Amino acid sequence: xxxxxxxxxxxxxxxxxxxxxxxxxxxxxxxxxxxxxxxxxxxxxxxxxxxxxxxxxxxxxxxxxxxxxxxxxxxxxxxxxxxxxxxxxxxxxxxxxxxxxxxxxxxxxxxxxxxxxxxxxxxxxxxxxxxxxxxxxxxxxxxxxxxxxxxxxxxxxxxxxxxxxxxxxxxxxxxxxxxxxxxxxxxxxxxxxxxxxxxxxxxxxxxxxxxxxxxxxxxxxxxxxxxxxxxxxxxxxxxxxxxxxxxxxxxxxxxxxxxxxxxxxxxxxxxxxxxxxxxxxxxxxxxxxxxxxxxxxxxxxxxxxxxxxxxxxxxxxxxxxxxxxxxxxxxxxxxxxxxxxxxxxxxxxxxxxxxxxxxxxxxxxxxxxxxxxxxxxxxxxxxxxxxxxxxxxxxxxxxxxxxxxxxxxxxxxxxxxxxxxxxxxxxxxxxxxxxx
Amino acid sequence: xxxxxxxxxxxxxxxxxxxxxxxxxxxxxxxxxxxxxxxxxxxxxxxxxxxxxxxxxxxxxxxxxxxxxxxxxxxxxxxxxxxxxxxxxxxxxxxxxxxxxxxxxxxxxxxxxxxxxxxxxxxxxxxxxxxxxxxxxxxxxxxxxxxxxxxxxxxxxxxxxxxxxxxxxxxxxxxxxxxxxxxxxxxxxxxxxxxxxxxxxxxxxxxxxxxxxxxxxxxxxxxxxxxxxxxxxxxxxxxxxxxxxxxxxxxxxxxxxxxxxxxxxxxxxxxxxxxxxxxxxxxxxxxxxxxxxxxxxxxxxxxxxxxxxxxxxxxxxxxxxxxxxxxxxxxxxxxxxxxxxxxxxxxxxxxxxxxxxxxxxxxxxxxxxxxxxxxxxxxxxxxxxxxxxxxxxxxxxxxxxxxxxxxxxxxxxxxxxxxxxxxxxxxxxxxxxxxx
Numbered sequence: 001x002x003x004x005x006x007x008x009x010x011x012x013x014x015x016x017x018x019x020x021x022x023x024x025x026x027x028x029x030x031x032x033x034x035x036x037x038x039x040x041x042x043x044x045x046x047x048x049x050x051x052x053x054x055x056x057x058x059x060x061x062x063x064x065x066x067x068x069x070x071x072x073x074x075x076x077x078x079x080x081x082x083x084x085x086x087x088x089x090x091x092x093x094x095x096x097x098x099x100x101x102x103x104x105x106x107x108x109x110x111x112x113x114x115x116x117x118x119x120x121x122x123x124x125x126x127x128x129x130x131x132x133x134x135x136x137x138x139x140x141x142x143x144x145x146x147x148x149x150x151x152x153x154x155x156x157x158x159x160x161x162x163x164x165x166x167x168x169x170x171x172x173x174x175x176x177x178x179x180x181x182x183x184x185x186x187x188x189x190x191x192x193x194x195x196x197x198x199x200x201x202x203x204x205x206x207x208x209x210x211x212x213x214x215x216x217x218x219x220x221x222x223x224x225x226x227x228x229x230x231x232x233x234x235x236x237x238x239x240x241x242x243x244x245x246x247x248x249x250x251x252x253x254x255x256x257x258x259x260x261x262x263x264x265x266x267x268x269x270x271x272x273x274x275x276x277x278x279x280x281x282x283x284x285x286x287x288x289x290x291x292x293x294x295x296x297x298x299x300x301x302x303x304x305x306x307x308x309x310x311x312x313x314x315x316x317x318x319x320x321x322x323x324x325x326x327x328x329x330x331x332x333x334x335x336x337x338x339x340x341x342x343x344x345x346x347x348x349x350x351x352x353x354x355x356x357x358x359x360x361x362x363x364x365x366x367x368x369x370x371x372x373x374x375x376x377x378x379x380x381x382x383x384x385x386x387x388x389x390x391x392x393x394x395x396x397x398x399x400x401x402x403x404x405x406x407x408x409x410x411x412x413x414x415x416x417x418x419x420x421x422x423x424x425x426x427x428x429x430x431x432x433x434x435x436x
Numbered sequence: 437x438x439x440x441x442x443x444x445x446x447x448x449x450x451x452x453x454x455x456x457x458x459x460x461x462x463x464x465x466x467x468x469x470x471x472x473x474x475x476x477x478x479x480x481x482x483x484x485x486x487x488x489x490x491x492x493x494x495x496x497x498x499x500x501x502x503x504x505x506x507x508x509x510x511x512x513x514x515x516x517x518x519x520x521x522x523x524x525x526x527x528x529x530x531x532x533x534x535x536x537x538x539x540x541x542x543x544x545x546x547x548x549x550x551x552x553x554x555x556x557x558x559x560x561x562x563x564x565x566x567x568x569x570x571x572x573x574x575x576x577x578x579x580x581x582x583x584x585x586x587x588x589x590x591x592x593x594x595x596x597x598x599x600x601x602x603x604x605x606x607x608x609x610x611x612x613x614x615x616x617x618x619x620x621x622x623x624x625x626x627x628x629x630x631x632x633x634x635x636x637x638x639x640x641x642x643x644x645x646x647x648x649x650x651x652x653x654x655x656x657x658x659x660x661x662x663x664x665x666x667x668x669x670x671x672x673x674x675x676x677x678x679x680x681x682x683x684x685x686x687x688x689x690x691x692x693x694x695x696x697x698x699x700x701x702x703x704x705x706x707x708x709x710x711x712x713x714x715x716x717x718x719x720x721x722x723x724x725x726x727x728x729x730x731x732x733x734x735x736x737x738x739x740x741x742x743x744x745x746x747x748x749x750x751x752x753x754x755x756x757x758x759x760x761x762x763x764x765x766x767x768x769x770x771x772x773x774x775x776x777x778x779x780x781x782x783x784x785x786x787x788x789x790x791x792x793x794x795x796x797x798x799x800x801x802x803x804x805x806x807x808x809x810x811x812x813x814x815x816x817x818x819x820x821x822x823x824x825x826x827x828x829x830x831x832x833x834x835x836x837x838x839x840x841x842x843x844x845x846x847x848x849x850x851x852x853x854x855x856x857x858x859x860x861x862x863x864x865x866x867x868x869x870x871x872x
Contacts, residue, residue: 051620070837074534075771075831076822090841092834095597098510098532103819112819114826162531164555172517250803365801372805376812381540390550394509398528401506405526 005281006125007252010199011041012175012239014271016221017080020050023221024266030052031261032268036084039065041275043122044084045133045175050113055082068122072133075100075114081133081176082121089283090128091198092120095161098391099150099317101137103384110137117158119165120140127282128248130169134176136186149317151179152310153395155186159193170247171280172196174240177271182235185309192303198238199251207354208256211235214272218259218340220269239276246283252268253277264430300406307403311396318392325385328378342367441717443688444563446635447477448611448675450571450707451484452657453516455523457731459657460702465490467697468704468752472520475712476500480520481569481611484705486549491518504558508569510536511536511550517569517612519556526564527557531597533585534827535753537573539820546573546583551592553612555601563683563718568598570612572622579673585753587615587830588746591622595629596834606683606748608632610676613707618671621745628739632676635712644692648670650708654695657706675712682719689713743839747832755865763823764814778803 015032016022034042036058044066049055057147062069064086070092073079077222079094095117104378117134136154137147145151155178166172174196180186182198190196200212209216209232216233227233243249256272346364451468452458472480480502485491491507498505502520502816506528509515515530531553537546553570572590573583581587591614602608610632616622618634626632636648645652645668652669653660662670679685692708782800 054706070833073826073833075826077821078826089837090601093600093836094534094830095531096534098530114823164527164529164601165603167601169603361797362801365798365805369801369805375810380816383512387550390509390511390514394530397506397509401525401528 005279006127008043008129008173008278008280009041010043010045010173010175010239010241010276010278011273012045012047012133012155012275013269013273014047014237015054016175016269017047017049017051017054021275022270025054028266029057031264033058033061035261035268035273037061037065039086041066042124043088043131043173043175045131046082046084047133047135048078048080049082049342051082058084058253061068064144064153070118070120072106072116072118074116075191076112077109077114077119079114079116080135081116081118083118083131083133085122085131087122087124089120089122093119093165093433095119095157095321097136097154097157097275099153100145101150104381106141108138115154115163119161121169124171124280125226125282126148127170127280129171129173129280130162130166132172132174132176134158134174136177136179136181143219145337146320148293149313149320150185152186152189152313153317153392155180155397156310156399159190162190162194163389166194170244170282171249171344172242172244173278175274177237179236185306185313187238188306191240192299192306193241193375195397196248197251199239199241199254199274199278200235203251203276204253205253206255208254209233209258209272209276212254212256214256214274215270215344216272218257219270219272220266237274239274241278243280248279248281248283250279250281251276252279273301290331297410300409304406304410307399307406311403313397313400314392314399318389321385321388325382328381328385332375332378332382335371335378339371339375340369342371391398441715442563443610444479444560444565444714444716445477446479446481446609446611446675446677446712446714447472447709448481448569448673449483449539449705449709450613450673451482451490452705453485453487455487455490458706459492464664464704466495466703469494469497471697471704471709473497473501474520476769477502478560479567479609479611480523481567481759482518482520483569483571483721484516486513486516488514494518494520506554506556508552508554510552512548513545513550514555515550515552517566517571519554520755521556521558521567521604523558523560523607525558528682529555529601531593533572533586533590533593534830535589535824537583537586540644540817544574544576547707551590553597555597557605557856560607560716561718563606563716564604565607565609565716566598566602566610567595568610568612570594570610570614572613572615575613582756585756585828586747588622588625589828590712591616591625592746592835595626598626598630598632599833601602603629603729605763606680606718607685608678608680611674611710613673615843621672622750624742625746627676628735628742630678633687635675635677635690635710635714636671638685639690639712641689644690645669645694645708648690648692650692650710650787652695652707652708655706655708656702673707673710677712677714681855684715684717684719686715686717687712689717716825722783733843733846736842740839740842740846743835743842747835747839750753750832751826754832757821757824757828761818761825764817764821768811768814768818771807771814775804775807775811778807 017025019025042214045393052071059069062084066086068085068089070083070089072081072094074094074096102113103111115135115137117132120131122129122131137151139145161175163174178187195242213233214237217227217231241249254276256274257268260267437615453461455461471555488507495505498520502522504521504525506519506525508530510532517655533551536551537544538717539547551571551573553568555565558565558567573587575581598608598610614623649669649671650673653663653667677685690712692710
């Protein structure tokens with residue numbers, strides 16, 4: 001087995017590719033294609049490639065530089081996720097997040113995008129890398145972020161998916177638009193649980209915007225007001241990585257574009273593009289499975305706090321979803337009552353043949369139609385909120401399971417290799433996964 | 437590390453637990469609880485536990501015998517999947533199938549059930565077992581099975597999920613109602629791709645219904661007509677398993693119930709219950725990663741045929757979904773045209789003030805309401821079919837990727853360790869996953 005280090009250059013960009021809505025869409029795709037086709041990047045992770053035509057255009061342009069590619073399909077519009085690679089893609093898999101906004105918030109559009117995380121298994125030299133590309137639900141208002149529970153559950157599912165699918169991988173690389181700041185709950189959940197390292201924080205050398213921001217106020221496609229109170233901008237796009245017992249992974253260089261493209265009138269996108277130069281070094285003695293319990297007791301305590309925070313957020317989501325479902329239910333019942341009342345009033349003169357109708361025909365039909373619309377809408381909403389509740393409850397259950405296991409570890413109880421032991425307080429016992 | 441073999445008894449049952457609809461539901465749950473609480477089974481995999489109350493009832497009853505449990509939530513009603521274990525459950529994860537019938541087929545109900553595969557990581561002695569419980573879309577008419585493409589995609593996603601999440605497991609155990617016969621495409625896809633072994637076929641000793649059937653004609657809850665032309669019954673419930681480089685797994689005994697419960701007036705469910713006694717033996721030298729390329733060239737050729745068949749099925753699904761979407765679109769346009777026409781006819785006399793309305797007010801409103809209903813319904817259907825198309829296309833893309841890789845292997849091209857190689861015919865090159 002070769003033990004010389006390999007360099008893997010990873011590129012990530014949210015392309016903002018909404019046809020007919022995003023500004024200079026075609027020109028920007030042409031610029032992105034020009035940037036990539038020189039073949040400097042081994043792995044290209046793109047988000048918001050909403051149109052398959054644009055993906056195929058890029059694929060055509062990158063045939064020589066990146067012969068391997070995959071476009072992940074999901075939702076109504078698509079997941080927007082695409083991957084190009086110099087190295088062979090052996091296999092792909094897509095996980096659709098169980099929660100992703102609301103279909104009736106059509107102006108936000110996230111629900112229609114079918115947000116997901118795409119995985120590609122890529123062979124790099126003698127090593128297998130699991131590469132993930134993802135895009136989480138957008139944050140439209142930081143102060144009053146009604147999508148926060150959804151995004152937290154997405155981050156939770158993302159860490160689950162990465163943890164459970166990467167056990168056989170020699171290296172793990174994640175890129176994408178997380179729509180979360182570095183210290184946000186979801187980012188911490190993801191990093192703590194998976195042990196993934198942030199290329200911006202770990203890099204030996206950095207060349208890019210101050211504080212590594214990827215959504216900068218100077219970008220001409222951005223409404224500066226939306227960034228308030230973050231004057232300069234925010235960091236919401238990431239490249240994360242980790243090695244394994246079989247390979248070491250280091251970040252030698254990280255760079256971002258700085259709000260403009262060389263010799264072009266406008267930048268590549270409303271987000272900045274990220275490039276990380278990772279050094280992948282196969283290890284000679286791959287037997288020792290490190291990482292098995294990568295958290296010490298302080299780490300475990302931090303995870304417990306993190307989980308408490310996450311469960312609080314999920315509970316907020318549960319409360320909102322329950323309230324919305326209750327409102328839908330009540331409105332539906334009122335609509336039904338109104339319809340029955342109207343029909344009753346109309347039936348009386350109909351039974352007493354010849355008697356005059358109590359209210360004009362136009363009003364009668366309009367009211368009946370309104371009642372029917374209310375009934376159908378509230379029925380659909382009721383079903384939707386029930387599904388949302390189930391997903392939130394499912395996430396909460398899994399978090400409880402994880403938290404229980406962590407607490408036991410903190411209490412000093414050896415949780416490993418103790419089958420058939422009774423649970424401590426008659427409760428369902430839980431343990432933190434040690435599958436890493 | 438202990439190298440003595442452990443016995444793991446796995447139980448699987450589709451409980452048919454539709455409250456108020458399934459016959460003798462409460463009594464049957466009581467019987468199932470009585471059967472399980474003696475603690476003979478290490479791992480209990482249940483399907484169709486549609487009500488959480490019933491799950492909690494069982495959990496209460498099994499506190500002592502099976503202190504660890506998890507209920508998987510999904511869809512409108514829930515996934516119906518539950519797991520009870522004597523051994524600690526370390527972690528759980530749920531994958532919801534991207535395709536699962538149609539919401540308007542409410543009498544079939546599958547869509548509302550949110551079919552999924554649940555995973556639990558269970559510590560058995562010094563070994564880690566990944567245990568999966570699943571329930572696939574039902575087959576309502578074998579001759580003209582409109583859900584076949586959905587079930588094939590579910591089987592495809594099931595094998596993907598198992599393959600990608602089980603790399604770190606010492607043993608893999610799968611139980612559930614696959615709603616597929618042993619020789620059906622989906623069953624073959626699942627078994628060939630994952631290398632999972634069928635407990636019924638592998639067992640040293642079998643005690644149960646003839647041919648291992650699990651849906652038997654003699655069951656009083658079953659409409660015999662639905663089983664035609666399979667006079668005696670069909671085998672659609674399975675326990676599958678495989679070991680790893682770190683542990684061997686064998687099936688010593690497999691048994692099923694035989695259409696009745698001892699000393700009870702009716703059986704546990706409309707399905708038979710399965711029990712497999714698996715012998716789990718840790719291996720002394722876990723270094724050699726076997727299974728890496730477990731298919732020889734004949735196996736690869738078989739996989740290619742299998743994939744061809746699967747892609748044909750997915751294509752049938754694509755064709756149907758496209759046709760349905762086209763119909764929805766056309767009907768919607770006709771509804772819109774009718775509405776516009778009606779409004780135009782009504783506007784003319786309204787503009788020429790005082791002129792008489794050309795048709796009675798009642799008809800006018802009824803027609804307008806009908807048009808609106810058509811518009812809303814077709815719009816929703818259009819969105820739904822678009823999502824179905826995306827999921828089918830996604831599955832097809834992944835199958836193409838897999839097939840391409842297999843074909844290259846058949847051609848004798850070494851696909852391993854050849855990064856940065858150009859694709860053979862200007863096409864996107866593909867490879868079969870070797871992550872096992």
